[in-house]
Structure formats: C-alpha cells, structure tokens
Amino acid sequence: MLKNNIKSQFPLLDSPENKNLAFLDNAASTQKHESVLKAMDDFYRGSYANIHRGVYRLAEAATAAYENARVTIAQFINAGEEAEIIFTRNTTNSLNMVASSICQQFAPGDEILLTEIEHHANLVPWQQAAKHYQLKLKFIPVTSEGRLDLSNISDLCNNKTKVVAVSAMSNVLGTITELEPIISAAHKVGAVVVVDAAQAVPHTPIDVKKLDCDFLTFSAHKMFGPSGIGVLYGKRSLLEALEPFEFGGGMISEVTWNSSTWADIPEKFEAGTPPIAEAVGLAKAAEFIQSVGWDNFLSHEAELTNYGLTELTKISGLHLFGPSDAKNRGPVFAFTLDGVHPHDLASVLDENNIAVRSGHHCAMPLHRKFELLATTRASCTIYNTKEDIDRLVEGIKKAQKLFC
Ligand SMILES: Cc1ncc(COP(=O)(O)O)c(C=O)c1O
CATH class of the missing domain: 3.40.640.10 (Type I PLP-dependent aspartate aminotransferase-like (Major domain))
Structure with a gap:
C-alpha cells in the first residue's frame, strides 16, 4: 500500500462531509486532484x-x-x-x-x-x-x-x-x-x-x-x-x-x-x-x-485487485464477473448477489456511505452475453485502500441480512 495518504490530496474526499465516504465509482468518474x-x-x-x-x-x-x-x-x-x-x-x-x-x-x-x-x-x-x-x-x-x-x-x-x-x-x-x-x-x-x-x-x-x-x-x-x-x-x-x-x-x-x-x-x-x-x-x-509514478500505481492497484478478488469471493451468494486472478486485470469488480437486486444493493451500500454503481454500465450486450440485465460495480483507484474494500464487504453482508 502507498505510504503517504493520497486521499487527503483530493479535496472532496478530504472534506468533513465525505471523510467517511468509501468512493468506489471510479470507473464512472474519478475525484479531482487538488493540483487540478x-x-x-x-x-x-x-x-x-x-x-x-x-x-x-x-x-x-x-x-x-x-x-x-x-x-x-x-x-x-x-x-x-x-x-x-x-x-x-x-x-x-x-x-x-x-x-x-x-x-x-x-x-x-x-x-x-x-x-x-x-x-x-x-x-x-x-x-x-x-x-x-x-x-x-x-x-x-x-x-x-x-x-x-x-x-x-x-x-x-x-x-x-x-x-x-x-x-x-x-x-x-x-x-x-x-x-x-x-x-x-x-x-x-x-x-x-x-x-x-x-x-x-x-x-x-x-x-x-x-x-x-x-x-x-x-x-x-x-x-x-x-x-x-x-x-x-x-x-x-x-x-x-x-x-x-x-x-x-x-x-x-x-x-x-x-x-x-x-x-x-x-x-x-x-x-x-x-x-x-x-x-x-x-x-x-x-x-x-x-508524480505518483507508474510503479506505485501498478503495485497499489495490484494489491487492491488481489485483495478485492479474495475478499469478495469469500461472500457466499456473490458472483463476480471478470478474470478470477489479478494478471492483466484492474481493480474493477462487477458482481451480482443472490436474492438482492443490484440497485437495492447499491442503495443499501449508499446508506452505509459506500458509493458504487449499479446497472448495465453502458455495456448491455456484454451483460446479455452473461445472461444478466444488471450488476453492481465497485471500482478502485490510487486513493482507495483495503479499508474501503472491507467496508464494501461489510455493506454487502448487511444487505444480505436485510433481503435474504
Ligand atoms: C471503456 C469505456 N469507453 C468509453 C467510455 C465513455 O467515456 P465518456 O463518457 O467520458 O465519453 C467509458 C465510460 O465509462 C468507458 O468505460
């Protein structure tokens, strides 16, 4: 994991209102760096x-x-x-x-x-x-x-x-x-x-x-x-x-x-x-x-990818799409959860201050190929941490308790 706290360089994520936000919708759009x-x-x-x-x-x-x-x-x-x-x-x-x-x-x-x-x-x-x-x-x-x-x-x-x-x-x-x-x-x-x-x-x-x-x-x-x-x-x-x-x-x-x-x-x-x-x-x-350097980006994201794959696949009833290993794979996790609609799951996660996206993610034919209409997607970047993934896992378990 990166030593210096990159998250604090992103004013939205560092604001008092969002200090506890696990922002996991980076494939849609990232937050803005203070220098930008x-x-x-x-x-x-x-x-x-x-x-x-x-x-x-x-x-x-x-x-x-x-x-x-x-x-x-x-x-x-x-x-x-x-x-x-x-x-x-x-x-x-x-x-x-x-x-x-x-x-x-x-x-x-x-x-x-x-x-x-x-x-x-x-x-x-x-x-x-x-x-x-x-x-x-x-x-x-x-x-x-x-x-x-x-x-x-x-x-x-x-x-x-x-x-x-x-x-x-x-x-x-x-x-x-x-x-x-x-x-x-x-x-x-x-x-x-x-x-x-x-x-x-x-x-x-x-x-x-x-x-x-x-x-x-x-x-x-x-x-x-x-x-x-x-x-x-x-x-x-x-x-x-x-x-x-x-x-x-x-x-x-x-x-x-x-x-x-x-x-x-x-x-x-x-x-x-x-x-x-x-x-x-x-x-x-x-x-x-x-300035962060590609070596740091690649190693931090490889760690998040490995951690996400390991922790998410431990959840029974969760079906993760995409390669099961981190080789040539980034920290983007689209999944379904038995008994919980992707939109309901995203709403429960939001109530727990975890921002993810649900839907077809502008890839309808790909979803149809996997016989799906929608998935929930958590996507990480350089400012995310293992704690964000832990929060996601906890949130998913809460949704399971609510709906199943
Ligand atoms: C792979 C890919 N291509 C294209 C786009 C479209 O990007 P934009 O909405 O910035 O035009 C996206 C956005 O999610 C994407 O993920």
Whole structure:
C-alpha cells in the first residue's frame, strides 16, 4: 500500500462531509486532484481569455497554457508530436469523430472488427456508420472468464477488415486487453486500429509509439481531471486523411461564401471555442499521475485487485464477473448477489456511505452475453485502500441480512 495518504490530496474526499465516504465509482468518474482544481482556478482568475485569435497578452497567455497542455498530453502517451493530440469533449466524442469520418473511405461490404467487451461508446458510433455505409460489424468473442478469445484473430482480421476498434480495459470485467496481437493482426491486413483507452489510461501506462496503434481515445474525468475534455490521438498521416467532424470557426484555412478549406491538424478537428481551462486541468492530472509514478500505481492497484478478488469471493451468494486472478486485470469488480437486486444493493451500500454503481454500465450486450440485465460495480483507484474494500464487504453482508 502507498505510504503517504493520497486521499487527503483530493479535496472532496478530504472534506468533513465525505471523510467517511468509501468512493468506489471510479470507473464512472474519478475525484479531482487538488493540483487540478488549483490550476483551473488560477487560470480562470489570472489568465483566462479565448485562445488563438487575440493579439493581446492575456489571449497569448491563455493560448500558451492550452498549447502547453497539448505538449504535456503528447508526452504523457508518447505521441510523435503534439499536433497528433486533438482535444475533444470526451471519449465518446472522440470515437464518434473517428467512426463517422473514417468510414467515408470504405466500400459496402467492408468490415469493422470490434470486441464483445465494448462500452456503448465504442459500439454505437460504429453501428451507425455501418448502417450508413453498408459495412459489416464483427466481434472478437469474450470467454466466460472475461478475457478476449484471440484464438481466431487471424480469421476475424481478413482483407475486408478496415478498422479494428478495441477497448484497452473493460469497464465491467476489469480485463486489460492484450493489444499487441490484435494490433499486429490488424496491421497485417492493412486495417486501422482504434484503441478506446477511457478505462486504461488511469490504470496502466500508455505508449502509442510502442503500441503502434493508429488512434487512441480517453477522457480527463476518469483520470482525476475535469469533465468536458477528452483526447483523440491519431497518427499524423491518418488525421490528415480524415474529413473534419464539426465545422465552423477555428478549423478553417480559407472561407468564401460557397466553400471552405481546412486548417492543418490539430485545429482542423477543434471547431469552436475549445475547453480551455479543462485542458489546463487535464495536463495537471497527467502530471499528478506521473508524480505518483507508474510503479506505485501498478503495485497499489495490484494489491487492491488481489485483495478485492479474495475478499469478495469469500461472500457466499456473490458472483463476480471478470478474470478470477489479478494478471492483466484492474481493480474493477462487477458482481451480482443472490436474492438482492443490484440497485437495492447499491442503495443499501449508499446508506452505509459506500458509493458504487449499479446497472448495465453502458455495456448491455456484454451483460446479455452473461445472461444478466444488471450488476453492481465497485471500482478502485490510487486513493482507495483495503479499508474501503472491507467496508464494501461489510455493506454487502448487511444487505444480505436485510433481503435474504
Ligand atoms: C471503456 C469505456 N469507453 C468509453 C467510455 C465513455 O467515456 P465518456 O463518457 O467520458 O465519453 C467509458 C465510460 O465509462 C468507458 O468505460
């Protein structure tokens, strides 16, 4: 376990009202680090102006803060250059951009390969594009253990496959995807790989150059940063070949009454006033993760994963989904409890000051595959402790007493 008390660096968790809160809904959104709040507050109080357009000093300072954030994020995921970082609203927005733009390049009958663990954000935009351009969706299956079955990957990736879009970590099963064999099979047939890293980014280091993925997306709010900003990374040549997704100010080069040409990347994909203070907050969040260090993140989360798996599976009548061992698995625990509806369980836990989520977690087809409509999900991050998991276990036992 981490020695210094990281929880106290998160003002909401350190407030008198929430001191006793076991916050276990981090897969939905994390709490915000004090450095993020301070940087955004300072920016609004001292340096705020709209960016890119003004020549006065305040506008130049705001532009520099926004562009420096792009540099920080490029370094955070080891992008080749900062122009390959597009600021979007969130992962969903990033995935909609890629799906709707890239599919314009394909012919009817071409194939998009997804997986059965996808969040709706990496499924519905492809469904819509497939309908529009008469493309075929295929899926890498998930095993009953909650891992992707890659045994058939070279058949699933064939010369019709144009895109392989895959989540780097499941928001339900906690599984961390083995990306390398998927990317290599996709590239062998010339397909483009889109990685949904919304869950993975706060749990595992990402190096887009080493991975050699073509696009990668994530959201600031799941990595201790603000809501309202996400990232789309793309290789320069691919971004240059994509049509923009939104149109208006900031993304043009030349405009006449009847037609327009586009700015270079990244501006081409950032129409309108972007989330400026949010970019400053996102950069601080990335710096916070780096200051803790990935070794600390990985060892703390491995301990929480092992502890959670051990303690939760001791509860009779509790059925945990996802891999039963901590290898390539993060501290996300989705489960059902015999005799207690997931929503009732979440309400009882809330009465005991334990915040979890219940429902399908935007992964309806995955739940159906396991013959479920809903699960209760507890998800941990760097500021959680073994005591939070002990509180969860106690709360579940209280619910069992109430309902069974
Ligand atoms: C794996 C995964 N992908 C995408 C998303 C969507 O993220 P956002 O709501 O920030 O767009 C989520 C959110 O839970 C997720 O878990």
